[in-house]
Every structure is written in C-alpha cells, then in structure tokens.
Amino acid sequence: HKLAVFASGTGSNFDAIAEQIEAGRLDGKIGLLVCDQPGAKVIDKATVRNIPVFAFQPKEFPAKAAFEQAILKELQEKHIDWIILAGYMRLVGPTLLAPFEGRIINIHPSLLPAFPGKDAIGQAIEAGVKVTGVTIHFVDEGMDTGAIIEQEAIRVKEEEDRASLQKRVQAIEHNLFPKTIQRLLMAVNREEIKS
Numbered sequence: 001h002k003l004a005v006f007a008s009g010t011g012s013n014f015d016a017i018a019e020q021i022e023a024g025r026l027d028g029k030i031g032l033l034v035c036d037q038p039g040a041k042v043i044d045k046a047t048v049r050n051i052p053v054f055a056f057q058p059k060e061f062p063a064k065a066a067f068e069q070a071i072l073k074e075l076q077e078k079h080i081d082w083i084i085l086a087g088y089m090r091l092v093g094p095t096l097l098a099p100f101e102g103r104i105i106n107i108h109p110s111l112l113p114a115f116p117g118k119d120a121i122g123q124a125i126e127a128g129v130k131v132t133g134v135t136i137h138f139v140d141e142g143m144d145t146g147a148i149i150e151q152e153a154i155r156v157k158e159e160e161d162r163a164s165l166q167k168r169v170q171a172i173e174h175n176l177f178p179k180t181i182q183r184l185l186m187a188v189n190r191e192e193i194k195s
C-alpha cells in the first residue's frame with residue numbers, strides 16, 4: 001500500500017509512521033508528504049528519509065478545489081491509496097474526499113467527540129477532565145467528525161499542565177497511529193474493507 005501523509009507542522013507522527021515502516025512493522029510505503037506550510041519541520045523529516053514532498057502555499061491558489069486538484073494529480077501519479085492526516089491543519093474538501101473517502105484517516109489528541117478542533121489538549125486542561133486521550137477516525141466532510149476507528153485513554157495527572165499532557169498524549173499517538181494503520185492495511189488485504 002502506498003501512503004500519502006499530510007502534515008502542517010512538526011511531523012512527529014510522520015516520523016513515527018516512517019520509523020515503523022523502516023523497522024518492517026508497517027506493510028506500507030510513504031510515497032509522498034503533502035504539506036501546506038513551506039518551511040514546516042516535517043518537510044526536513046521527509047527529505048532526510050528521501051520521501052518525496054509536495055509543499056504548497058494555499059494562498060497561491062484561487063480556491064481549495066484548485067490546490068486539492070494539484071494534490072490529487074500528485075497522488076494519482078504516485079499511485080497513492082491511503083491518505084494519512086497527521087497534524088494537517090485544514091479541512092479536506094470534496095475534490096479529495098470524493099476519490100478517497102473511506103481511505104482518509106486522521107489522528108486527534110482527544111477522545112472525540114470531546115474537544116474537537118484546535119488545541120484539544122488545552123481544551124481538556126481548561127475543562128479539568130480526569131481522563132482524555134487519542135482518537136483515530138475516518139475523515140468525512142466535517143471537522144473531526146468521521147467514524148471512529150480506535151481510541152486510547154490516559155488519566156490526567158493532578159496539577160498537570162498543557163505541556164506535560166501534550167507530551168504524554170503524543171507518546172500515545174506515536175504508538176497507536178502506526179499500529180492502527182497496520183491493522184487497517186491488513187483488513188484491506190483480507191478484503192474486510194472494500195477497496
């Protein structure tokens with residue numbers, strides 16, 4: 001299976017996935033990194049791993065459909081069959097959803113439907129929840145609203161601050177995301193998920 005990872009920032013999830021592939025624990029190949037923030041650290045992470053990068057500036061395009069069309073062309077040229085959103089800070093529009101719906105997954109640092117959108121960690125701290133966690137879900141036209149695939153919870157420590165909680169949540173992400181992707185790819189191979 002050929003994966004495209006979409007990311008906008010640091011790329012620690014991108015790295016976690018790439019590492020598992022290189023360790024032979026994920027039967028996929030990252031064929032492309034798509035990034036909407038030229039200069040984002042994730043681009044360097046892809047470059048050092050010789051993974052092709054499609055970096056673009058949304059403002060250079062007349063509309064979302066235009067840049068998604070450009071991305072789609074790259075995905076088709078590279079025979080990508082799964083889109084992995086890993087810190088991609090944009091909604092996916094119909095241009096990409098139509099051909100890929102059911103093959104686009106996202107990771108979010110809360111137990112959805114709690115705390116959708118930006119700064120889920122800060123929302124959890126603000127709300128004073130005792131338990132939070134990570135959700136991996138299929139992407140639909142909404143924000144963090146697609147069918148849930150996997151979740152993992154952690155207890156929030158007394159006096160925990162945003163930085164310490166983010167660190168512990170990301171450690172879960174780096175383990176759960178590659179594992180869940182592998183499970184999905186195996187299910188497809190067993191024809192449990194229609195291609």
Ligand code: GRF
Binds near residue numbers: 008014087109
């Ligand atoms: C992750 O916490 C992910 O859940 C959220 O954005 C963050 C991306 O982090 N959507 P990184 O760029 O993978 O380090």
